[in-house]
Amino acid sequence: MNRSPATKDRIKVHRPSQHSAVSTAPVHPRLSRPGRRPKKPIIPTLLRFIDGFLPLPSYGTFDAEMHRRGRLLVASCFGFFVIALFFGIQMSQVDQYPLTSVLIMFSGCGLSIANLILFRWTGSTTAPGALLCIEALAIQSFQAFHDMGLNDPVLLWMLVIPWLAAFLVSPFSGFIFGGLVALIAGAFFALDLSGYVFPNFTEQAYSLFYFLELSTLGLFLGFLGWLYEGQTLKNLREAHHKLAIAHTDLQKSNRRTEQILESITDGFFSLDHDGCFTDLNPQAEFFLEEPRSALLGRDAREYFSGDVGQEIRGRLRSAAKERIPVDFETFYEPLNRWFKVHVYPFAEGLSVYFNDITERKNYERGLIEAKEEAEQLAQLKSTLLANMSHEIRTPLTSIIGFAGILAQEATGNHQEFASLIGQNGQRLMDTLNSVLDLAQLERGALQYNPIYVDVADETAQIVQLLKPLADDRSLYLRTECVTEDVMAAVDKSLLNRVLNNLIGNAIKFTNEGGIVVTVSGCETRVSVAVSDTGIGISKEFMPHLFDEFRQESTGLARAYEGSGLGLAISRRLVQTMGGHIEVESEKNVGATFTVHFPRTVAAQPSEDD
Ligand code: ADP
Numbered sequence: 001m002n003r004s005p006a007t008k009d010r011i012k013v014h015r016p017s018q019h020s021a022v023s024t025a026p027v028h029p030r031l032s033r034p035g036r037r038p039k040k041p042i043i044p045t046l047l048r049f050i051d052g053f054l055p056l057p058s059y060g061t062f063d064a065e066m067h068r069r070g071r072l073l074v075a076s077c078f079g080f081f082v083i084a085l086f087f088g089i090q091m092s093q094v095d096q097y098p099l100t101s102v103l104i105m106f107s108g109c110g111l112s113i114a115n116l117i118l119f120r121w122t123g124s125t126t127a128p129g130a131l132l133c134i135e136a137l138a139i140q141s142f143q144a145f146h147d148m149g150l151n152d153p154v155l156l157w158m159l160v161i162p163w164l165a166a167f168l169v170s171p172f173s174g175f176i177f178g179g180l181v182a183l184i185a186g187a188f189f190a191l192d193l194s195g196y197v198f199p200n201f202t203e204q205a206y207s208l209f210y211f212l213e214l215s216t217l218g219l220f221l222g223f224l225g226w227l228y229e230g231q232t233l234k235n236l237r238e239a240h241h242k243l244a245i246a247h248t249d250l251q252k253s254n255r256r257t258e259q260i261l262e263s264i265t266d267g268f269f270s271l272d273h274d275g276c277f278t279d280l281n282p283q284a285e286f287f288l289e290e291p292r293s294a295l296l297g298r299d300a301r302e303y304f305s306g307d308v309g310q311e312i313r314g315r316l317r318s319a320a321k322e323r324i325p326v327d328f329e330t331f332y333e334p335l336n337r338w339f340k341v342h343v344y345p346f347a348e349g350l351s352v353y354f355n356d357i358t359e360r361k362n363y364e365r366g367l368i369e370a371k372e373e374a375e376q377l378a379q380l381k382s383t384l385l386a387n388m389s390h391e392i393r394t395p396l397t398s399i400i401g402f403a404g405i406l407a408q409e410a411t412g413n414h415q416e417f418a419s420l421i422g423q424n425g426q427r428l429m430d431t432l433n434s435v436l437d438l439a440q441l442e443r444g445a446l447q448y449n450p451i452y453v454d455v456a457d458e459t460a461q462i463v464q465l466l467k468p469l470a471d472d473r474s475l476y477l478r479t480e481c482v483t484e485d486v487m488a489a490v491d492k493s494l495l496n497r498v499l500n501n502l503i504g505n506a507i508k509f510t511n512e513g514g515i516v517v518t519v520s521g522c523e524t525r526v527s528v529a530v531s532d533t534g535i536g537i538s539k540e541f542m543p544h545l546f547d548e549f550r551q552e553s554t555g556l557a558r559a560y561e562g563s564g565l566g567l568a569i570s571r572r573l574v575q576t577m578g579g580h581i582e583v584e585s586e587k588n589v590g591a592t593f594t595v596h597f598p599r600t601v602a603a604q605p606s607e608d609d
Contacts, residue, residue, distance in 0.1 A: 050074045053116055055123040065236060069125045073168050076132060077112040077119075084108030084139065104142055111135045129168025133161050133177050141184050158184075162222030171230040178222025265355065272349040275300050275316070287335065287356070308333045312341070319343040320350055329357065385439045392432055400425040427561060434565040437497075438548065441572045448576050450489040455526045455597065456481040456519040458492065462499045463517055469507050476514030477507070486519050488526040488597045494573045495597075501566040502530045502593045508560055509591070510534030521599075525579070529594040537585040545583060546571045570595075 053074045054067070088105030115128040115135075122128070140158045158181050166174025261268050261281040269280035269288075277295045285292055288303070295303070304312045311330050319326040326343040338361040341354040403422035410418050440446050456479070463479045470477035499517075506515040513533030520527050537545060541552045549564040574581050578598045585591035 047071065050078075053120070055120045065232065066125070069129075069167055070119070072164070073119055073125045073129055073132070074116065076164055076168070077115045077128075080132065080136060081109050081112035084112065101142070104139060108135060108139045125168045126170070129165065130173070133165045133169065133173075136161050136164075137177065137180055137184070144184070144188060162219070166222060166226050166229045171226045171233060174222035174226045174229070175219070176222075178219040182219060264353075266353045267355065268351065268353050269295075269300075270346075270349060270351045271300050271316070271320075273320070275320070275349075277303075278349065284354075287339075287354070289335075315341070316343060316350060316352070319345055329361075381439070382443065385436060388432065389436055393429070396425055396429050396432070400429065431563045431565075434563050434569060437569050438565055438572075441569065441576075446573075446576060448491050448494065450491050450577065452487050452489055453492055453495070455486045455488050455490065455495070455521075455528060458495055459499060459517055459519050459528055462496060462503065466500070466503050466507065469504070470515065473507060473510070475507060475510055475512075477503070477517075478514070479517045479519065481519045483519070483521040486521040486526045488521075488599050490577050490597050494577055498570045498573050498595060499528065499530075501570045502595070505566060506530050506532035506534065506591070506593075508562070513590075523599075525596045525598050527594055527596045529592055531590060531592040533590045536587040536589050536591050537583070538587050542583070542585070546581075 050071050054070045084105050088102055088109065091105055092102045111131070112135075115132050118131065119125065119128040137158065140161075162174045162176075162178035162181060165177040166172075261279075264281070265283065267281065267284040267287045269284045270278045272278050276297055276299050278297075280288070280292055280295060285295070288295060290303075300316065301309075301313055303309070304316075311328075312332075315326050315328050315330075323345045325345070327341070329338060329340050331338050337356055337358045339354045340357045341352065344351050344353075400422055403418050403425055406418035407415055407422060460479050463477060467477055503515060503517060510532040511534065515530065515532045518529045518531070520529070537552060541550075544550045546567050547564075548568040551560075551562060551564045553559055571581050574595055574597075579596045582594045582596070583591065584594075
């Protein structure tokens with residue numbers, strides 16, 4: 001039998017290793033001894049010959065089990081062919097056999113070949129196996145009918161049929177063919193009993209024995225085949241079942257991973273060690289503007305090519321080379337968007353997560369622009385204030401001065417008008433000074449020169465200056481010093497402005513009674529408390545007391561002059577000196593503002609207040 005090279009390859013694929021080891025081991029010409037031919041083992045050679053008739057591996061699941069059965073089928077077909085040929089020749093030489101018997105035997109040969117062809121065509125042993133069993137059964141039955149040949153040795157073939165069927169067709173078909181053998185034997189026995197004369201009958205009286213022998217042996221062999229093949233198939237089914245479960249678990253796990261990747265809002269893609277896309281989620285498809293199918297297997301360096309992808313390429317390369325996670329923000333020109341990218345190396349390459357941060361970037365840019373604008377405005381404000389200081393204060397000083405001279409020289413109504421001009425001019429000057437002070441504080445341009453002073457003396461001097469104001473409103477104003485040592489490190493000018501403001505407010509907001517200014521000291525600080533019997537401060541207004549431009553009475557109900565800046569400035573000045581202000585007040589009873597100064601020079605402004 002000639003075998004093509006293709007057939008050789010096929011055998012290598014399916015043959016168990018022990019055979020291939022024997023058959024394919026090369027013998028080096030120089031190593032082989034002259035005159036000694038390499039030994040050719042018979043069984044492997046025979047198996048190679050049989051394998052030449054097996055179907056191609058491309059036929060479905062042609063596994064090791066199928067291979068075993070395939071060999072059995074091929075061997076059976078050949079066995080059947082040889083027996084049919086042998087008996088066909090023998091019958092043709094004996095006169096007592098009619099031509100039909102001879103022809104049937106020869107057609108058995110043809111059918112064996114047909115089975116082999118069918119096997120190669122279908123790639124399964126089921127159909128050719130069933131046909132082979134039927135053919136064998138039919139031919140042997142015909143033979144038996146001719147000579148009531150239950151004693152003919154060839155009929156032993158019949159016993160092989162159930163066993164063959166169990167292997168080649170299905171485990172249970174062994175029983176069916178075993179039953180058929182029993183049926184045929186039973187039919188002959190019945191014919192024999194009924195007195196039927198078989199054409200070439202030789203011996204009588206043994207028909208019962210042959211019937212029993214054939215039928216029980218046939219069923220027994222069918223049973224053996226079922227037992228063996230049934231168990232093999234059961235094992236196979238169990239293995240298949242386990243495999244199916246593992247496959248389902250794997251599919252579920254894959255699906256879960258896919259769902260996780262789909263559910264995250266970040267874009268995700270992974271690259272293998274060659275830099276080709278191995279996976280990506282829908283968000284990545286959306287941002288990369290290419291379908292998954294077009295990206296998978298494609299080289300990422302080619303996708304992020306040119307100058308626009310230079311940064312991304314570089315980052316991916318360094319993450320892959322150094323095997324460390326890389327985070328970066330990049331502007332991707334083709335999409336006109338900013339992305340935050342995280343690159344993580346893993347065993348099979350790189351995983352890359354990225355999200356669109358264009359809005360955040362725009363917001364940040366807006367903030368920077370706003371900051372720059374605010375800085376420009378602040379610069380403008382400083383210029384304006386500097387100009388205000390010069391352009392308003394200078395003429396205002398002249399107005400106040402000349403109004404004073406006029407008030408002294410004029411008489412009657414004119415004197416009153418001149419003093420009103422002077423008063424309002426002064427009021428305007430106070431407001432201007434407050435605004436300029438605040439601007440100076442905000443710029444941080446305030447000069448602070450602390451020296452040790454006796455706070456009681458300083459307070460007494462200020463009170464002395466403000467006394468006429470209190471007298472005008474028929475209020476008492478006095479100073480009390482309850483501690484001997486009230487020395488503290490303060491800036492005299494700042495202390496002056498703070499106490500002026502607090503005592504001025506006390507005079508302004510008190511209609512009856514008066515004001516007591518108490519100076520006291522403890523180990524670490526010196527305190528000045530300004531208590532009045534005035535209108536007091538409501539609980540609601542208390543939190544806003546030190547806010548800029550805030551006054552308790554506003555709008556038309558406003559009964560007191562002022563800009564609402566005095567306390568805001570005073571607090572900042574006190575903080576500059578390292579102290580703080582406390583307030584206690586009851587509406588319509590009075591208010592007490594207490595300022596605490598540290599005895600030593602303050603290192604930095606206190607934020608206690
Ligand atoms: P201004 O006195 O110019 O209005 P201030 O900042 O000095 O501004 O004071 C803010 C507000 O606090 C005042 O308008 C007033 O309502 C309240 N206030 C300040 N001192 C007193 C006080 N001694 N008694 C009652 N209310 C006061």
